[in-house]
Amino acid sequence: MTTSKLTVERCAAEHRASIARENRRVTSYDVALVAGVSQSAVSRCFKPGASVSKTTHARVMKAAVLLDYIPNAAARSLITRRSNMIALIITNQANLYYPELLAELSQQITARGKRVLLFTLARESDADRVLADVWQFQVDGVIAAASLSGEHIAEFKRRRVPLVVFNRTLRDHSVNTVTCDxxxxxxxxxxxxxxxxxxxxxxxxxxxxxxxxxxxxxxxxxxxxxxxxxxxxxxxxxxxxxxxxxxxxxxxxxxxxxxxxxxxxxxxxxxxxxxxxxxxxxxxxxxxxxxxxxxxxxxxxxxxxxxxxxxxPMPKMAAAAADLLSSIIDRPDADEAERRVFNAQFIEGATARLTPVGPAAPTVAAGMRAPVAIM
Structure with a gap:
C-alpha cells in the first residue's frame, strides 16, 4: 500500500489499524511508509539542524501526527552512540543566587538538540557525591558550575567525557572553561x-x-x-x-x-x-x-x-558554555583546552559613595571614626 494509490490520511488510518492489531508501537519505518519517503529521511526530520527539504519535512510531520508517532530517544542513542543528555552540576547556592543560570543553560542546550540532566550539590566540595551517578547515565558531556579537583579532571579525561567548567577558574589544570573574570x-x-x-x-x-x-x-x-x-x-x-x-x-x-x-x-x-x-x-x-x-x-x-x-553576563556565558561543549563533543580529539572569559558590568546603585568628597578620608592609622555601639 503506497501513498500514490491512497491519500495520506487514508493510508495512515489503515496503517494505524494494522499496528493496533499487531499490538506494537509506531516506528520511524511506519512513518516512512505513510509519508512515502525513506526511513533515513524520517530520522533527519527529527534531528535538529539536519538537511531536509521543506516538502519532505512537511510530509513526514503530517504522517507522524496522523500516526501519533513519538521518536524513540533510547533507540536513537543506540544508533548514534550518544545519549543526547548533558549533565549540569550546580551548587544549591549558585541555583539560589543565579536563578536565571539554569534556565539559560537549559535553553541553550535544548536548542542544540540535547537535554539537561541536573545534579545539585549542597557545597562545592561535594562533587565526589554526584560524579558516580554522572558516569552511570553515560552523558554526552558535562557543564560543571562547581569546583573540581585534579583527580576529577583526570577522571573526565580517562572516561573521555567532554567537560566545560562554568564560572570557575581552575588555574592549575588544563580544562575548557567559560567564566567571568x-x-x-x-x-x-x-x-x-x-x-x-x-x-x-x-x-x-x-x-x-x-x-x-x-x-x-x-x-x-x-x-x-x-x-x-x-x-x-x-x-x-x-x-x-x-x-x-x-x-x-x-x-x-x-x-x-x-x-x-x-x-x-x-x-x-x-x-x-x-x-x-x-x-x-x-x-x-x-x-x-x-x-x-x-x-x-x-x-x-x-x-x-x-x-x-x-x-x-549570564545569557552570553550560558550560550558560550553550550557552544563550547557542543564543539568538544563533535571533535573529541581536540588537544588544547579553551578558556572564554567575560567581564562584569558595574552597577553604580545608591549604597556606595563613588565620587570624592573633600580631602581624602584619613586612614585608620591616622584616625578612625568614632566607635559605634554594637547591640
Missing amino acids: HHETGRMLASRLAAAGHRQFGIIAGTEDSVVASERRRGACERIAELGLPPPVIVPGEYDYRSGAVGLKAIIEQLGGVPDAIICGSDVMAIGCLDYARHELGIEVPGQLSVAGFDAVEPSNWLSYNLTTLRQ
Whole structure:
C-alpha cells in the first residue's frame, strides 16, 4: 500500500489499524511508509539542524501526527552512540543566587538538540557525591558550575567525557572553561571605591571552598595593597542574609569603629549588611559607610536597596558554555583546552559613595571614626 494509490490520511488510518492489531508501537519505518519517503529521511526530520527539504519535512510531520508517532530517544542513542543528555552540576547556592543560570543553560542546550540532566550539590566540595551517578547515565558531556579537583579532571579525561567548567577558574589544570573574570571584578570594585576616597575596607567573604569567593577576595586585596591602603579586615560568610549582619558586627569590633567601605561576596550578604547598618546601628549608608556586593540578583534592584554591585553576563556565558561543549563533543580529539572569559558590568546603585568628597578620608592609622555601639 503506497501513498500514490491512497491519500495520506487514508493510508495512515489503515496503517494505524494494522499496528493496533499487531499490538506494537509506531516506528520511524511506519512513518516512512505513510509519508512515502525513506526511513533515513524520517530520522533527519527529527534531528535538529539536519538537511531536509521543506516538502519532505512537511510530509513526514503530517504522517507522524496522523500516526501519533513519538521518536524513540533510547533507540536513537543506540544508533548514534550518544545519549543526547548533558549533565549540569550546580551548587544549591549558585541555583539560589543565579536563578536565571539554569534556565539559560537549559535553553541553550535544548536548542542544540540535547537535554539537561541536573545534579545539585549542597557545597562545592561535594562533587565526589554526584560524579558516580554522572558516569552511570553515560552523558554526552558535562557543564560543571562547581569546583573540581585534579583527580576529577583526570577522571573526565580517562572516561573521555567532554567537560566545560562554568564560572570557575581552575588555574592549575588544563580544562575548557567559560567564566567571568572574578579576580578582575574584585580589583574593579576596590578601585572604584578607593578612587572615591575610601581608605579602610572590610570584606565579608564567601565560603572557604568557593573558588568564586576566593578569586573576588584575592582581586580586591591585591588592588588595595597596590594602592598602599591599610589591609582590609576579612571575615567569613555563608552567602546568606545573616552573614551580612554578623560580618559587619565582627568587622566593627575588630577595627574599633566603622570602616569606610564593606565589600560583600554576594548581594544577599550585602543586603544583610545594609539592613543591619541602617536599622540596628543607625549608620547612614552611603554617608558614613559604603556597601557593595556582587551578582546583581533581583532584590538588589529594589528601590529600598538599589545596591552598588556587579552583574555577570549570564545569557552570553550560558550560550558560550553550550557552544563550547557542543564543539568538544563533535571533535573529541581536540588537544588544547579553551578558556572564554567575560567581564562584569558595574552597577553604580545608591549604597556606595563613588565620587570624592573633600580631602581624602584619613586612614585608620591616622584616625578612625568614632566607635559605634554594637547591640
